Amino acid sequence: MSTPPVDGLEARITPRGAAPVRRRPAWHPATVAAVAPETPAARRIVLDVPTWPGNDPGQHLDLRLTAEDGYQASRSYSIASSGEGTRVTLAVDRVEGGEVSPFLVDAIEVGDGLDVHGPLGGWFVWRPDESDRPVQLIAGGSGIVPLLPMVTAHAEADDPVPFRLLYATRTPEDVFFREELDAALRATAPLEVTHVYSRRAPSGSGEAVGRLTRERLGASVLEPDAGALVYVCGSTPFVEQVLRWLGELGHDLSDVRAERFGGA
Ligand SMILES: Cc1cc2nc3c(=O)[nH]c(=O)nc-3n(C[C@H](O)[C@H](O)[C@H](O)COP(=O)(O)OP(=O)(O)OC[C@H]3O[C@@H](n4cnc5c(N)ncnc54)[C@H](O)[C@@H]3O)c2cc1C
Known part of the structure; x- marks a missing residue:
């Protein structure tokens, strides 16, 4: 389920590019x-x-x-x-x-x-050339699925807006689309990817292991005053927790779009 549109937000995020194509389901x-x-x-x-x-x-x-x-x-x-x-x-x-x-x-x-x-879904969408605002993506597990095409489209369009992805999984083997993410990192469009592994990090990486916390979230995502559009996707408990923390960290939740995959 997606969060509902906020009046006026669509206008605020579509200052450049052609009008989006509407495809009838x-x-x-x-x-x-x-x-x-x-x-x-x-x-x-x-x-x-x-x-x-x-x-x-x-x-x-x-x-x-x-x-x-x-x-x-x-x-x-x-x-x-x-x-x-x-x-x-x-x-x-x-x-x-x-x-x-x-x-x-x-x-x-x-x-x-x-x-x-x-x-x-017309709300949990990002299209290249549509907005000058930086983008913060936050995924838990399979929640990367709708975010990958945003990363790929950003890379393929060589879109200059900064993209950041925070991706939480249990282990390195649980990462979806590793090759596609690596390819996007090699592209010239600006992208930063931070992995958070709750159970095990890649051997020899020295990366910290542990669940996502409000402090790790705050240290990894764009600052509240960066004017970013934020997309959050994963299980319902993951999304609810991240939304709570983003609010506590001072992010304007009307700039945050969330997709919940279910689970209690
Ligand atoms: C907009 C949207 C997009 C989605 N995209 C994806 C996707 O790209 N990939 C993907 O794998 N899933 C995705 N899902 C979740 C998917 O729709 C199903 O809910 C999921 O595959 C479980 O279906 P099921 O029939 O196996 O489980 P069910 O028989 O429906 O449920 C069995 C039990 O598992 C719980 N449960 C259901 N979904 C989840 C979950 N995601 N996590 C933990 N527990 C759960 C239920 O509450 C129930 O107790 C998406 C959901 C939504 C609403």
């Missing part, structure tokens, strides 16, 4: 084109969606599975890709005991059919 048949392990608990799933209208960085879709007996189940998934193509990339983390995610991570195969509804 619709149901589309999709076929699994590729699957690959993303982390020990997550899988990257590439869908072939011939009628897909394209999507902006940060948008999501609803994915619907239909069993042979007609039983259907649907869940929301952020889109790790963006732009006009008809290949749509997702990354799904296995929620133990869940109904849909274990099937997507462990069982779905190339050639399987399903349906997607989208693109969805």
Whole structure:
């Protein structure tokens, strides 16, 4: 669920570039084109969606599975890709005991059919060339999924606004999209990435290990007076905690957009 728009904010963040393309959400048949392990608990799933209208960085879709007996189940998934193509990339983390995610991570195969509804969400979105404001991204675990296309679009557009990403995972193996993040770091668009590992850091890195705290958050993110747009995504408890800390650190929460993936 995204935080609601704040009156006037859209106008404040769109001083440059063309008006955004609005794509009407619709149901589309999709076929699994590729699957690959993303982390020990997550899988990257590439869908072939011939009628897909394209999507902006940060948008999501609803994915619907239909069993042979007609039983259907649907869940929301952020889109790790963006732009006009008809290949749509997702990354799904296995929620133990869940109904849909274990099937997507462990069982779905190339050639399987399903349906997607989208693109969805016009609020948790960042488009290149639209704003001069620096951007602070904050992700917990699979919460990196909607933030990756923002990082990629920023790099590909060589957009000069400063980007910072704070990415919290348990271990280095739990980091999604490491190659894509490394590629964005090699690009000329300004990007800083800080990893916070709660259980184990890369061997020999000397990086501190421990849960994200308000102090570590404050030391890593752009200052409250930097005028940054802030995007926060992860499990609901992670997002709620980060929002609380950002408020306590003096950030204006009307500049913060949040996407909650669920969980208690
Ligand atoms: C806008 C949006 C985008 C999302 N994008 C992604 C994404 O890119 N990748 C991804 O892996 N997931 C994403 N999710 C979460 C996804 O929609 C499902 O909730 C998740 O896959 C679990 O579904 P399930 O059927 O396996 O679990 P369910 O059967 O629905 O739930 C089983 C139990 O797990 C708990 N639970 C549900 N979701 C979570 C969670 N995220 N963390 C911890 N506990 C949970 C439930 O409260 C319940 O107790 C997104 C959610 C939203 C709302």
